[in-house]
Each structure stands twice: as structure tokens, then as C-alpha cells.
Amino acid sequence: MQRRRFFQKTGAAAGLATLAIPALAQSAPAVKWRMSTSWPKSLDTIYGSADRMCKRVAELTDGKFEIRPFAGGEIVPPAQNMEAVSNGTIECNHVLASAFIGKDTAIAFDTGLAFGLNARQHNAWMHFGGGMPLVREMYKKHNVVNFVAGNVGVQMGGFYRSEIKSVADLNGLKMRIGGIGGMVLSKLGAVPQQIPASDIYSALEKGTIDAAEWIGPYDDQKLGLHRVAQHYYSPGWWEGSASITSMVNDKAWAALPAPYKAAFECAAAEQTMAMLADYDARNPDALKKLIGEGAKLAYFPKDVMLAAFKASEELWVELSGKNPAFKAIYPKWNQFRQNEASWFRVAESPLDNFTFAEVAKLKT
Numbered sequence: 001m002q003r004r005r006f007f008q009k010t011g012a013a014a015g016l017a018t019l020a021i022p023a024l025a026q027s028a029p030a031v032k033w034r035m036s037t038s039w040p041k042s043l044d045t046i047y048g049s050a051d052r053m054c055k056r057v058a059e060l061t062d063g064k065f066e067i068r069p070f071a072g073g074e075i076v077p078p079a080q081n082m083e084a085v086s087n088g089t090i091e092c093n094h095v096l097a098s099a100f101i102g103k104d105t106a107i108a109f110d111t112g113l114a115f116g117l118n119a120r121q122h123n124a125w126m127h128f129g130g131g132m133p134l135v136r137e138m139y140k141k142h143n144v145v146n147f148v149a150g151n152v153g154v155q156m157g158g159f160y161r162s163e164i165k166s167v168a169d170l171n172g173l174k175m176r177i178g179g180i181g182g183m184v185l186s187k188l189g190a191v192p193q194q195i196p197a198s199d200i201y202s203a204l205e206k207g208t209i210d211a212a213e214w215i216g217p218y219d220d221q222k223l224g225l226h227r228v229a230q231h232y233y234s235p236g237w238w239e240g241s242a243s244i245t246s247m248v249n250d251k252a253w254a255a256l257p258a259p260y261k262a263a264f265e266c267a268a269a270e271q272t273m274a275m276l277a278d279y280d281a282r283n284p285d286a287l288k289k290l291i292g293e294g295a296k297l298a299y300f301p302k303d304v305m306l307a308a309f310k311a312s313e314e315l316w317v318e319l320s321g322k323n324p325a326f327k328a329i330y331p332k333w334n335q336f337r338q339n340e341a342s343w344f345r346v347a348e349s350p351l352d353n354f355t356f357a358e359v360a361k362l363k364t
């Protein structure tokens with residue numbers, strides 16, 4: 001109820017929450033879809049967002065269009081979420097798209113690149129900066145239509161069993177990390193591992209891996225990773241914007257009545273804002289709890305950040321040379337990144353930095 005009142009009062013997603021969808025005729029078809037996700041149900045932020053999106057679609061269609069969400073592994077293994085949508089086994093999913101860069105490295109542009117756009121900038125790029133047509137063109141060969149359906153914001157840099165004092169400490173480090181960040185870290189000598197959320201804790205506890213990143217304080221605390229790897233680093237430079245995608249099978253999408261398509265797009269747009277707001281509200285208190293329970297908060301050394309940035313920029317050139325789809329999108333994305341950086345450096349960053357410093361001095 002609180003979320004519904006919020007959207008009603010603010011006109012969320014540029015008025016999409018109050019989008020006037022025509023009253024559905026009695027003869028409107030009943031449509032039932034299945035949505036596979038990559039998340040356990042215990043993560044009430046990210047899985048909860050998928051669940052709320054599905055419920056909103058039903059609300060907007062008088063219950064005619066029903067989407068049933070499934071937790072990771074319930075209907076297909078998380079690693080097969082994209083393939084299941086592509087081949088029509090399921091109609092849609094709810095994922096971090098960059099987990100599937102093994103199929104096409106250009107998919108990373110749908111989620112976010114290392115040292116790239118923040119959440120606001122990514123949404124600007126996708127919806128008003130020309131990103132959506134480029135990304136959708138890339139997805140065509142996979143029989144997928146993509147929709148932005150959430151964002152977790154900038155992530156944390158993960159939990160480590162040992163301190164990271166220099167770039168040399170990354171050499172041979174076995175780390176649970178997916179997507180483009182793993183490719184960058186491999187250039188620095190780390191060994192990226194693809195492990196679903198449900199298995200991260202045990203892998204860290206047994207020493208199968210040396211480090212793991214997930215999302216941020218609220219979800220990280222739920223996974224309990226700080227109990228087996230105390231060193232908690234910031235920032236998660238590989239995902240300054242971890243945009244969440246709902247991939248939809250193209251034939252299933254084409255078969256939907258227009259009002260159902262509008263309902264789906266409306267629900268996705270609402271959750272794009274709601275998920276980010278949810279994380280922003282929950283992460284501060286969760287971080288305090290993590291520290292109180294023994295997590296040792298630290299920032300990556302500057303030489304690590306510089307080496308990671310250099311490796312990232314080199315990787316974009318390499319991927320452009322190997323993948324025509326990546327090459328087609330990268331120059332336009334990079335130009336947008338430069339424009340956004342120049343603007344945020346003028347207004348956003350100076351105000352934020354000043355305000356954060358002064359607010360920290362205030363007594364509560």
C-alpha cells in the first residue's frame with residue numbers, strides 16, 4: 001500500500017503509473033506467462049521487485065494478463081534464463097543481463113559497463129540517449145525484446161577473505177563475479193567464478209573461492225557473506241549501474257494485445273524507479289549492521305582502481321575488434337558517457353561532495 005500511494009502521489013515514471021489503459025472488453029483474452037528470475041525469494045528487494053511487477057500487470061489488466069514469477073532455479077537454472085526466453089520455453093525473465101555476455105559481449109550495454117554510467121545516466125542513455133534502439137537491435141538475433149525493469153545502483157566491491165593492499169593481491173584471486181567485471185579482473189590476474197547466489201556462502205566458507213561480490217549492504221547482509229569473509233570493499237567499479245532487464249520472447253510479445261503491452265511496459269517502468277528507491281532506503285542501515293557484525297569496511301587502493309580503469313578501457317577496444325555488435329554500440333555509448341561526465345562534474349558532483357561532508361559533521 002505504501003508503494004502504491006507513493007506512485008499515485010508522485011506520478012512515478014513520468015506519469016506511467018497513472019497511464020490510462022482502456023477498459024478491457026469482456027472478450028479480452030486471458031494470457032498466462034511465466035517469468036524466470038535469477039534471485040532467491042529471500043531477497044525481498046530484487047525478487048520482490050519482480051513479484052510486484054507481475055502483480056502490477058495483473059492489476060492494470062483486470063487480472064486478464066497473469067505473469068507468474070519463479071525464483072532462481074525453480075523453473076530453469078539461472079544460467080539458462082536467457083536461453084529459455086530465446087527458445088520460447090518461457091515467455092519472460094528478470095535478470096542481470098550481463099550474466100549472459102558469453103552469448104554476446106554487447107549484452108553488457110544493457111546492464112552497464114565498468115566505470116560507466118550511474119543509474120540515472122544509464123536510464124537517460126537507454127530511454128533518451130539512443131541506447132534502447134541499439135540494444136534491441138543486438139537482441140533481435142536472440143529472439144528477445146528487452147525492457148529496463150529495475151536498477152540496484154552502484155554496487156559494493158564485495159567480501160574478501162584477505163586484504164587487498166595492491167594490484168598484486170588480485171593475482172590468482174578466485175572471485176565469484178559475473179559479467180563484464182569478471183573479464184576486467186581476469187586481465188589483472190584474478191580468476192572469475194560464476195556461482196549462483198544460493199551457493200556463494202558455502203563456496204566462501206570452504207575456501208573454494210577467495211572473494212565474492214553480490215549487490216550491496218541490504219542483500220549482502222541477508223546472504224551472510226561477512227561471516228566468512230570480513231573484508232568489505234567499495235566501490236563496485238564494475239557496476240556503477242546494475243540495470244535489471246526483463247527479456248521477453250519476441251513471438252510472445254508480438255502476440256500480446258496492445259493494452260497488455262502497455263501494462264507490461266508501465267509495470268517495468270514503475271519498478272525501474274521503485275527498486276532503486278528501495279535499495280537507497282535500505283542500504284544505509286544495512287551497512288551499519290554489517291559493520292556492527294564484524295565487516296571491515298575499506299576502499300580499494302588507488303593503484304587497484306587505476307589498473308582496473310586502464311584494463312577496462314583496453315577491454316572495450318579488444319571487444320570492439322572481436323564483436324561487430326559491440327563495435328556498433330561502443331562509440332555512441334562512450335560519447336554519451338563523456339557528455340554525462342562533463343555535466344555531472346559541473347553540478348551534481350560538487351554539490352554532493354560538499355553536502356556529504358557537511359552533513360557528516362552534524363550531530364544527530
